[in-house]
Amino acid sequence: MDPLILSAVLIAGLLLLLASGIWVALSLLAVGLIAMVFFTSAPSGLVMATTVWGASASWTLTALPLFIWMGEILFRTRLSEDMFQGLAPWMARLPGRLMHVNIVGCGIFAAVSGSSAATCATIGRMSLPELRRRGYDDRMSIGSLAGSGTLGLLIPPSIIMIVYGVAADVSIGRLFIAGVLPGILLITLFMGYVAVWSLLNPSRTPPGGPDMAFGEKLRASKRLIPVVALIAAVIGSIYAGIATATEAAALGVAGALILSAASGTLTRTSFRDSLMGAMVTSSMIAFILAGAAFLTVAMGFTGIPRALAQFINDLGLSPMALLAALTVFFVLLGCFLDGISMVVLTTSVVMPMVQAAGIDTLWFGIYIVLVVEMAQITPPVGFNLFVLQGLTGRDILYVAKAAVPFFLILVLAVVLITVFPGIVTWLPTQMSNR
Template sequence: MESLYVAAGVLGLIILFLGLGVWVFSGLLLVSIVGLAVFIDMPLARIGTILGPIMIRSSTGWELSAIPMFVWMGEIILRTDISTRLFRGLSPLTYHLPGRLLHTNIAGSAIFAAICGSSAATTATVGKITVPELERRGYQKALTYGSLAGAGSLGLLIPPSIIMIVYGVIAEVSIARLFAAGILPGIMIAGFYSTYIMIVSLLFPSVAPAEGERPTAGDMLRGVVDLMPIGLLITLVLGAIYSGIATPSETAAVGVGVTMAYTAVTGQMNRKVFRESLFASVHTSCMISAIMISAAFMSTAMGFMHVPQDISAAISQFDLSPFALIALLTLLYIVLGMFLEGVSMTVMSLPITLPLIMAAGFDPIWFGIFLILMIELAQITPPIGFNLFILQDLTRTSITRIIVAASPFFLLMCVGVLCITVWPEIVLWLPDQLYSK
């Protein structure tokens, strides 16, 4: 019973420090230090000797070098014409689908996710192009906003994904297998979104008004040409990983080089673009690294205090079935998603949830995709869903209206979570085919 009091005390400290608005990095360090000092009476000198090696070990892994590279690639892309070419290329190709240009939100976000790795960047970049165009052409605003909110979160699921790298390092699983595991679920959920748009458009044709002349074969060919730089970049990055030619870290560096070459050849690279993209990537990468250091220390501290073991033992007393455990974790992550962003959710929860999942017999690769879907749900969950606030800023619309518009897509993602839980082969089939055990 005393051990459960320790677990409750640690949880109380987390709520206290984060509720006071302390930075996540500082909050996790404070929780760890106070917990060790108060609950097991560890001397501060001893805590310091534990912290030093953890800081070095958790911030110098070779796999982590992929994070700043993929972030930098995304920041450069944000400052080029790739997003404009994406919309221009997709427009004639989606004309014949019910819903027409609304599908550019879905397809554009899925394609951009494959070269960016960030949900916020995907939503902001695609939204800057599609939202004004769709509003100008008379498309229903609710479906425009909702489809972008849902599809923008695909930046986390479709590789290369920064959160996959973070999970892979912490859970000690293959990042390349994680990348492969995210492809089919990403396509499935994008398919759910497009199917929903088509059904709504067939039932209520006014949501996607008919416009303009039917695109010619020449228009479609020009659309394909506009998409070629994006297709080339995706092929180089993902092809190098899945073929085994390069590791994710090496491929990230190649991606940066190819992106720089494209911006240089097209005359878009200048001192301002280089400086702004580099500084933004350093800022984001340092934030992620700091959170991972503090989370690694908290994970070690929880091990000293036996928190994961005690919580696992307490849950095991309920004799939950594997599906009941997943249902419980789903509720836990939805609640966490109301208050935390993706990296924080991952690093704070894994020391507790990963042992439970492994004990229940789930594949850690599968759980990585499940966790990322939970984080995607958090992106469109109030009160601090990042995609919701990005859309509010883009559209100058009330947050309540954005939340209502995103609700159907939240439910569709929940259906996606249910599908991968009932049929885990959706996640595991492709990595098993590419990387035979």
């Protein structure tokens, strides 16, 4: 069978399996096995065993459960409770005032959790009732949370970056460093939009409270400062070349345990719950990665990646045209899948196209994270919109309309890193030159 026709058949089969409710990992393994048994002469059982073992035994993958465990530990501290109290005094004088707490709070929690949905749900559960009580515009409060909740995918240490790094064989440490400037760019764009909107709609922003002295602000933030310091230490150790991503993750876990013990929230129950939560999430992701690795190898045996790369070359698409097509593809895919599943499902098909087009795989990693972020809040059925619907009780169309300006800001961010790729590559280059 022609490799392009075969790829269409396999993709259709995969979508059918996913639509039937079968686990993503099992669907990937099943499609890979079908491709190996019916369309190649390779020993499918032997290839599956060696590939799954090789994908599971990767030392690079060790960082994944450690970062997830770090997030689980800090999630069970009083971090979310202290977030609003600690950030509010610093935001009270900015145009938009406490709506910036959504954005900065998501930026901080993103560095703890590495998950978009978890960031959105945790910060929303804490901030939305308080913003409503103080009379802030509900639509802007929900929209700013929808947009900044996606920072969970971009701000390092990001789970999806680890997944992409393993799947695409790209340095995870360099990916983390590459995500810093785009993350700051996004936070700045979100805060800038909220500030401009507030200046244009002064009647919809409540007046600020009394100004606080610098010392009072520090005292209000005292419980938040250690967490920010831990995050800076984890990312800084990678940037300085002191630690690998795995070693930095171990540092993060040790620091999280110390902070949890110091705050009085480290109990036998919380320790067990954090460990079990990390184990469940890590096992799920590792299982998906193993299935994706086998599917990638199976597709290699069938000749599909080579045929797709040749097909792209024959079309004569410029790198920009390819990126535009991939952006639309990922946004549509985000209507049905979460970010991690999107990356592992598509890497084996997309990477040959990207490499054939001469696109830097490090830059593409940050691009794909940004596009997946867009997909998470794509009206009307982005994954994070359902999280917000359950959190607010609002109609899904109301939530989608609130998210539209922040979706457009994410589009602007993708355009900016495409026109100015140095936003992504400058910091990793500096690290390499040290």
